[in-house]
Amino acid sequence: MTDNEFKPYRRELQLIFQDPYSSLDPRQSAFSILEEAICADGERREASRVIARVNELLETVELPLAMARRYPHEMSGGQRQRLGIARALACNPELIVCDEPVSALDVSIQAQIINLFKSIQKSLGITYLFVAHDLAVVRHISHRIGVMYLGRLVEVTDAKDLYANPLHPYTKALLSAIPITDYYEEQKRERIVLRGEVPSPMNKPSGCPFHPRCVHATEICKTNMPELRTIKSNHTTACHHVESIAA
Numbered sequence: 001m002t003d004n005e006f007k008p009y010r011r012e013l014q015l016i017f018q019d020p021y022s023s024l025d026p027r028q029s030a031f032s033i034l035e036e037a038i039c040a041d042g043e044r045r046e047a048s049r050v051i052a053r054v055n056e057l058l059e060t061v062e063l064p065l066a067m068a069r070r071y072p073h074e075m076s077g078g079q080r081q082r083l084g085i086a087r088a089l090a091c092n093p094e095l096i097v098c099d100e101p102v103s104a105l106d107v108s109i110q111a112q113i114i115n116l117f118k119s120i121q122k123s124l125g126i127t128y129l130f131v132a133h134d135l136a137v138v139r140h141i142s143h144r145i146g147v148m149y150l151g152r153l154v155e156v157t158d159a160k161d162l163y164a165n166p167l168h169p170y171t172k173a174l175l176s177a178i179p180i181t182d183y184y185e186e187q188k189r190e191r192i193v194l195r196g197e198v199p200s201p202m203n204k205p206s207g208c209p210f211h212p213r214c215v216h217a218t219e220i221c222k223t224n225m226p227e228l229r230t231i232k233s234n235h236t237t238a239c240h241h242v243e244s245i246a247a
Helices: 003-012 030-038 047-060 065-069 077-089 107-124 135-141 159-164 169-176 183-188 219-223 242-246
Strands: 013-016 095-099 127-131 144-149 152-158 229-232 235-237
Touching: 003 013, 013 077, 030 047, 030 065, 030 077, 047 065, 047 077, 077 107, 107 127, 107 135, 127 135, 135 159, 144 159, 144 169, 152 159, 152 169, 159 169, 229 242
Parallel strands: 013 095, 095 127
Antiparallel strands: 144 152, 152 235, 229 235
16 A cells, blocks of 8 residues: 555554663653654644543553653653553554564563553453564463464464464474473473574575474475465464374
């Protein structure tokens, strides 16, 4: 779409950034940051309506109303990310892209922010496109998961199905790397260690991008790019040998 064609959709799509500090203007107070987002469509609003909406957003992300007077450097990392979430909500979007929104936070704060995401989703019905490397976080927040390797989707399915029955060799290796707290189960389970290095995205291998590191690779993997295909209901995988691997 051209810029003019895309313009009506801009309010429907918002972004929450990975680093809550660098994504907020240090010269603006929390109130000013939210006011700017509320009035981003250029329509003038009465001061009382803006104040009411700012207070509503702060309550939604569980920040004290007094926080409106503070600047980003006067807030903790978790508070800054809550402000970033409030800013994304200001336009009442349908979809929010969350670019690793908890990776820069302490583990204890991560849990609070993830629970906040789930609470907001439940109350407002918003869809998240959640980008993350932390598989424990992905499992906690997601209804449906797409696993990517070198910029290509290799497996897409419901969250429960992915963790219970991964099909692609790369997904299996990823899940085997998740630490578990039960010492005896940890000792018994298989750990899949991938060989070699991740190829350069600027010089991808021919055929399946995962074949140089895959123990199941054959000649067809070196020459033909596998397409995502449905293996069973709601479960798609891009692998030439998925049936034999899953058997």
